[in-house]
Every structure is written in C-alpha cells, then in structure tokens.
Amino acid sequence: MKKVFRRSLAAGMLVALTVAISLHGQEIKLGNQAVQVHGFGTQGLIYTNDNNWLTMNTSAGSVKFTDVGLNLGSQISRKVRAAAQGYDRSLGQLGKWHPQFDFYMLDVRPKPWLGFRGGKVKTVLGLYTDTQDMDFDHTFALLPQSIYPIDMRDSSIAHVGGDIYGTERLAHNLGSLTYTAYGGHRSDSKYSGYPYLLTNIAPGVHIYLTSYSGPVYGGDLRWNTPVPGLTVGVSRQNEDISGVGTLSIPAAGVSGVPYNEKSFQDWTNWFYGKYTKNRLHIEAEDKRYYQAKDIFSSTAWFYADTRGWYVSGGFRINKWLEAGSYYSHYRIFIGGADLVANGPALNFNYTDPQKRDNDKVVTAKITFNQYVTLKVEGHFMAGNGLATYPDGFYTSVNPLGLADNTNALIVRTGFNF
C-alpha cells in the first residue's frame, strides 16, 4: 500500500504541476470570439482502519479517488454568456470514468436583479452543492458527508432546465439578497451511489436500474448581511423521482423481472450560514431530506428521513498552511406508515450505529501556489449509516459485516488552472 500511495501521490502532483503551469488558464479565439479554457483535477488516497468506505477497498488503502473537469466559457456580449463544463471521475465502484456534462448553458442577465440561465445548470442548494468538486477552494479533502455525500453527487449537482436569479441591494445598508429559483429535470448516472446500492440491496437480491430521474424544482435565498463576511441562507427543493430497471433473485429463479419505483413525497430543507474574517472562516449547515416512495412496482413502500448538520472552521496560519476541523452529525429514520403520520419513533435508538454516523475531522491544507494544493485529513467516525441506504458504507464492499466505528486517513492533491 505504501508503494502504491507514494507512486500515486507523486504522479498526481507531477501531473498537477505540469498541467497547471503549462496551461495557466488559457484564452483561445474561435473566429472573433474569445473563449476561456480552465480545468481542475484531484487525486486522493483513503485508508481506513476498519470498514471499507465510499465503495473503495479503503481498508487496504485505495487510490480510486480521482476526478477531472474542463470548463469553456465565452462572454458573447455584456449581458450574455455561454459556458460548458465536462466532468469525469473514478470513486471506487462509482463514476468509472463515464464522463458527463456538469453544465452547458446560456446565461442572459439583463439586470443585476434579474438573470436567466437555460440548458443544463448546476443546482444552487446550500453553501457548496454547486462547488463541491472545487477541491482547491475548500479547506477539507471531503466535505461533511452528512450534507454533501460524495457517493450521491449525481442526485443534486445539476438539472436540465432553467434558473431565474439575481441580486438586489437592500435599503438602509442592510446588505443584499441573492435569489435563485429553478425548475427542470434530474437524471442520475447509473454509476452513482443509489443504483450501485440496489445491485446488492439484500443478500441474493439484485436490482439493476436503467434510469433514475424525474422533475425537480426549488429555490435558494441568501442574505449577504451588513456584517462583513457573514452570509446566511435557506434552500428548498422538491422532486418526483422514478426508477426503472430489472430485478433478479437467482436463488429463487427470478431474473429480469421489471422493477420500478416512484417517490410520492420527496423534498429537502436546508439552512446555512458562513462567516469569513481575514484568516478565519466558520460554517454551519442543517439539511433534512425526506423521501417516501413506492417500490417493487407499488407492492411495498419505503420511507427515509435523513437529517444532517455540521459545524466547521478553518484558519490560515500562513501563506501556505491552513488548519481546519469539523463535526458532522447524521441520522437516518426509516419506516412505514407510522413514520409518515407521526415522525420518527419516540423510542428511536440514537446510539444504534446503523442509522447514525458522526464524524470528527481535522485537516491540514498546503497551498503550494494558486494552482496546486495538498491536504492531509483524519476522520473519526462513530456509526455507519444504514446498510440499505446510500450513505457511505456499502455491504457490497463489506461482505463480512460492518464495524461500529471507522477511522480514516485521506491524502488528496489537486490542481486547477
């Protein structure tokens, strides 16, 4: 593992440095039109003392933690902009180098308080949904998984549709409000966390989704307060997601039977705040995701109420070194009709490692220059979520069962230009 780690880290940093220095954020000409070209990439290693995490064989050390992105953009006129971004990743059993568009869109902003984006657009949800891959801009190698599960990136990163957005100053020096309202369609890759979970949803039971998609709409409102560096906000999203595929239970001679599922309640509430002053930054977010759906072609129902929050902070010690820490808290409540009517059971076992995951994290971030960063991060997790829900710990890569607690070391290098 050590040799693999050293080679991968060295290779990752060499590539990062070479690419960043040589490309330097290029501007090219297409006819008379100037087009900016930018990109980013990361290479990481995760080692866990117990349990395999995020579909990787992390207990032996895994370097299947790579992503890259390429961005093209052009200011067509003062109020019109076109941009597109491609993205690809390998995260254990997910991604598997199947590239996709993060966005492709036209942005028309006739007024500061009124703009329109159309095409495939990144979704504004909480502080960091639309920038969760921007490793260079975050203190942490992994954002709090209670709020930003990297294995479920596809579920919230973008929608095909349109946004209305804008920023308006408030009177009496009360800061400004930035709003976004959107509507469209979400479609998850079959190489994302939920389809992967279903391939081994229970011993001997396999569901292979061919599509997982549906309409999505929502909004975000953030107040850039009169206190310099303080922003607070709220997001809300509603969805109606359907999954189509096939079911196989080899031991029962069941193969290729049509499977479908459909949500009939599917919403997210999200509150957040961030404070930045000089070298210090502090963030806190609270997110609740509720989904009630028909499964197995409406022969059963499944309800999941996931609640997560975190508090984080970072301090830049000097030009090169930043230290950070966060506490992330995650609970999942599942059930049947009683959950819908009454909320989580009064006798819910809050200490059950299945149904919770609390993560204490410490990080050191080294910024070599504006192009290259390196992070070393420790995670100390109590709990392992739920085996039948995509929250980081999958039975497919933990066939002997899950230990209650997991400690992880992450080393992640990244470049951007």
Place this chain on the structure above:
Amino acid sequence: MKKILSVFMLLAAASVLAVCAQAQVIVIANPSVKADVITKNDLRGVFTGNAITLKDGSQVVPILLRDGAAHEEFLLAYIGKDDAAYRAGWRSILFSGQGMMPKTLDSEAAVVEVVKHTAGAIGYIERTTPHEGVKVLAVR
C-alpha cells in the same frame, strides 16, 4: 540581551520602511462610471464577483493584475485574501457556472489601456503609473 534588542529594533525599523516603500495603489475607472467615490464594501463585492454594480447602479467590470506589488497591496487592503485564495474564489464562481474569470493583465500600462477603452471597467494601479484617460475613484 542588548544585542538582541538592537537587532530586533533594526528589523522592526526595516519593516516599517519597507511598508512605506510599497506601492500606493489607486482605483481607476472608465469615464463612463458615474461614481467618483466607492466604498470598500462595494469594491470588495465587485472584485470578488459578488456584485456587478455600484451603489449608484453603474454596472462595472473588474480588471485584474496578474501579480506585482500593486496587486498584492490591493488584495491586502481591500479583499483580505492572499493571491491563491483570491483566485480560488473566482474559480469557484467559474466552475459553478455562475461567471467568468475577469480579464487579467500582465502590466499596469495594459490595465490603464483596457480600463480607458472598456465601458464600465474598473481596475487598480500604482499611484505613480501614468493614467491619462481614466478617472480615479476615492475609496472610503
């Protein structure tokens, strides 16, 4: 002990002199920008991509220097970030699809030329750099 104190005082004096010798940065704008005064908050908002207008409603376009003493001083005085963190903030806007990287130029003479010929442009240079054809905004 006396020697250490003397060395310390010499170093402190050198630091003060170094600060005094640093570029004194001024904010310049295209004559189409109506405002003559800009607040620090507005300046910070425009140059971090959080705002595209000034308080008087003028739509502005930031022009950056790639590096140099004037750039460093501007970031320290008005943005509160070092260059790496500052560029990272702009790249987050870029990679989230919410904007583009502002025009970034290699010399202060180039900044003056672009600001002079671009409606709404706003930039920063050393006070001693020739800047005919642009207006200077007071920062308060």
